[in-house]
Amino acid sequence: MQSGRLFEILYILLERGGATIPDLACQLEVSERTIRRDIDALSAAGVPVYAARGRRGGVRLMDGFVLSKSLLSAREQDEILYALQTLRATGAVQDGALLTRLSALFRREAVSWIDADFSDWGDSGERRALFELLKSSILERRVLAFDYYGQNGAAARRTVEPVKLRFKGISWYLQAWCRDRRSFRTFKLSRMERIALLDERFAPHGDPPPLDGNQAVSVPTTRIAVRFSPAVAFRVYDEFERACISPQPDGSLLVRTEWPVGAWGAGYLLSYGSHAEILSPPALRRHIAAEAKKIAALYPNADAPCPVSDATMEPSKPKG
Known part of the structure; x- marks a missing residue:
């Protein structure tokens, strides 16, 4: 379409400083006559484009021209570029082409001041594919179906109308209108399996509630006090708010905080092994004491040969 071609011409002129009509015709795969008509259309629209003679001849823009400069301040232009840099980490922006184009349009350098990588170590690309699927579902307003593993470990098939992806703490969440519950629900991406993008479209139900604290993810909490040994101090400072941590004279760390009730919360504390004491x-x-006894019961004779040899153990399959 002509409007798209006019933008391409404008982008090329901004990026390169100028171009010949034959070069533009070749790149855009149209005739030179069409390019001349497009140049006239740009000029009629108020774009200061002109033909230059000589060694640096061709079609050029007047120095200092910036597209829609009056609509965006310099700070707003920078904020757009910075936001796009951050979006690249989620896979929503697949490459740097858009950043390059906007940098040229704004006549500003896209300073690479932040690099956020939300992928897991050893990520095989499944996370990016999942983001693409969820993005399509949200933007195209298509119904999504998946199995969801709750706090009790059981999976239930859910049919939802996705609204927004959110990142909080160390996890990604999908906020969606749940057809089964007839209300907005928040789903942790790592607990979603057998995800299917359906052809059915839906009408929006408005904005979901803010993802604020434990109430948003419907997890009851209780007040806990835990003493951690110095050996796991690095984890404690990574995983708890500083205001909740009280260093003790013996080097241990006392943590008082609200904590999720249920198997997940208990299991997470058990991951500290003997370095965490629940007070x-x-x-x-x-x-926790009962769970520790169950674990010990699995190893009544830990020095005995393993009942399953390494050769007969099947490798675990990645989630998909």
């Missing part, structure tokens, strides 16, 4: 509440302390 309160008593019910959680008893539960």
